[in-house]
Amino acid sequence: MTRAKQDGGLGFRDIQCFNDALLGKLSWRLINNPDGLLARILRGKYCKYNPILEVQAASNCSHGWRSILIGRELVKEHLGWAIGNGESVKIWSDAWLSTSHGAQPMGPAIEQTRDALVKELFQENTCRWSTDKITHLFPELAPQILSIKTSSKGEPDNRIWLKHESGVYSTKTGYQAALKSRTIDAGTGDQPAFQWAKKVWEVNAPLKIKLLIWKALHGGLPVNERLATRLIIPSSGCVRCGEVETITHVFFTCPFAQETWRKIPFKRDILLSGIQHFTEGWSLVQAEISFPPTGLNTGSLAAWVIWSLWITKNYWIFLERTFSEQEVATKAVVDAKEWNAAQPLKSNHLLVKQGREPEQKFEVICQSDAAWKKESLTAGAAWKYTRRRDELNRSTSLIFTFVKSPLVAEGLALRSAMEQAILLDYKQISFESDSKILVTAILEGSHISDLHGILADIRSLAGAFTSVSFHWVPRNSVSSVDVLAKQVLNAFVPNMV
Ligand SMILES: [Zn+2]
Numbered sequence: 001m002t003r004a005k006q007d008g009g010l011g012f013r014d015i016q017c018f019n020d021a022l023l024g025k026l027s028w029r030l031i032n033n034p035d036g037l038l039a040r041i042l043r044g045k046y047c048k049y050n051p052i053l054e055v056q057a058a059s060n061c062s063h064g065w066r067s068i069l070i071g072r073e074l075v076k077e078h079l080g081w082a083i084g085n086g087e088s089v090k091i092w093s094d095a096w097l098s099t100s101h102g103a104q105p106m107g108p109a110i111e112q113t114r115d116a117l118v119k120e121l122f123q124e125n126t127c128r129w130s131t132d133k134i135t136h137l138f139p140e141l142a143p144q145i146l147s148i149k150t151s152s153k154g155e156p157d158n159r160i161w162l163k164h165e166s167g168v169y170s171t172k173t174g175y176q177a178a179l180k181s182r183t184i185d186a187g188t189g190d191q192p193a194f195q196w197a198k199k200v201w202e203v204n205a206p207l208k209i210k211l212l213i214w215k216a217l218h219g220g221l222p223v224n225e226r227l228a229t230r231l232i233i234p235s236s237g238c239v240r241c242g243e244v245e246t247i248t249h250v251f252f253t254c255p256f257a258q259e260t261w262r263k264i265p266f267k268r269d270i271l272l273s274g275i276q277h278f279t280e281g282w283s284l285v286q287a288e289i290s291f292p293p294t295g296l297n298t299g300s301l302a303a304w305v306i307w308s309l310w311i312t313k314n315y316w317i318f319l320e321r322t323f324s325e326q327e328v329a330t331k332a333v334v335d336a337k338e339w340n341a342a343q344p345l346k347s348n349h350l351l352v353k354q355g356r357e358p359e360q361k362f363e364v365i366c367q368s369d370a371a372w373k374k375e376s377l378t379a380g381a382a383w384k385y386t387r388r389r390d391e392l393n394r395s396t397s398l399i400f401t402f403v404k405s406p407l408v409a410e411g412l413a414l415r416s417a418m419e420q421a422i423l424l425d426y427k428q429i430s431f432e433s434d435s436k437i438l439v440t441a442i443l444e445g446s447h448i449s450d451l452h453g454i455l456a457d458i459r460s461l462a463g464a465f466t467s468v469s470f471h472w473v474p475r476n477s478v479s480s481v482d483v484l485a486k487q488v489l490n491a492f493v494p495n496m497v
Helices: 012-032 037-046 063-077 131-137 142-146 171-186 192-201 207-217 224-229 247-253 255-262 278-286 300-319 325-342 406-423 436-444 449-462 475-491
Strands: 079-082 158-161 364-373 378-387 392-400 428-433 467-472
Touching: 012 037, 012 063, 012 158, 012 171, 037 063, 063 079, 063 171, 079 449, 131 142, 158 449, 192 207, 192 278, 207 278, 207 300, 247 255, 247 278, 247 300, 255 300, 255 325, 278 300, 300 325, 364 406, 364 475, 378 406, 378 475, 392 406, 392 475, 406 428, 406 436, 406 449, 428 475, 436 449, 436 467
Parallel strands: 364 428, 428 467
Antiparallel strands: 079 158, 364 378, 378 392
């Protein structure tokens, strides 16, 4: 199982960590979607009395359940909370102070407050921090706590995976976390693991293909050589050429594979006949650059060729359908292009409209922007409403304190602009911001732990308009609100308490 490191081989530890990371994915789903079908079944069977995060493995439980609990340990180790309404999070026992590492206040001082919830630190009947309570209870943590921007609309708290800024668990970050804790256990530095991530997980291709490559790298594919050893089939020969069919043979050294690779529009010819291991072949083809017309990134097309070779081999075996080398190569190029085209565009202009396309002259355009000072963690926010119909032009600016990043400042500005627009009874509105990260998160519904409360509010507030859209615009088109935000920030003198 363990090949030499210079061959790009992978240690047993890597496989175990990867396994744990996959199991972690399952646990993550159970924790976050407790009403899903699988979760309901498992809960009924194993977690009748205890939530999944606390249940212990019974001596008679199944192997599958035991595995899930292994994954749970990995997830649990790096689980935190993003605060929305503070109703689900315990002050003293849950990790809620940071979105990047597990942190909670030390305590509690007295028994009666042991199970106190975060919402008890809010002002009466709101989701706003009570500065009095916080400075009284945690004088040294006050800035950190006040910089957590809660949901003003009372949206729920969210469990977050602390190993990614989105707060969402992925097999990749789970693997990195598992590897790290094992590395710490073993007390050794690790070079090849990074390589491995690069060779497999960072390839621009769908997960199914990365898994195929990962299995191939581990010698875990059912090729004839293996099946014959285990007496599943009589011959270990390749159906195309009769030589022993190893994994390396299927993908690189079989004359059929070599001819397929030759048909791929790479910039230079590659010589595959002498390849000894899959890792060697993969490193070679992965580095190849394809000709511009395909428009594909390095590594991506090679991954699709691997996929095509495998799929068409299975067609041959199971359906007795054969393909020519040209067909396999064309399939790879076409599939790769299609897949790449379907990926979310990281382009400059994002646009989504809810409801009917409004007549432009009725629509209010709202531009928001923020300025931020690192030394004082304060932000100036400004926004401006304009409308063509009646030459509406109205702007507002506001100061925010305890703001931990420019991104949070942008979020606060947009949320405030939305709240005021609702009060002003604007129905058709289009919000423009120069923060690409913010607008992308809104449009794609993706998560950012530091913005949890704010994003939840923005999504909820959006429902108040008959027509609403969000756009990213370049910085220079919001220059007038940018000036306002800077003005209010520079005029602000922090309270020297
Ligand atoms: Zn062959």
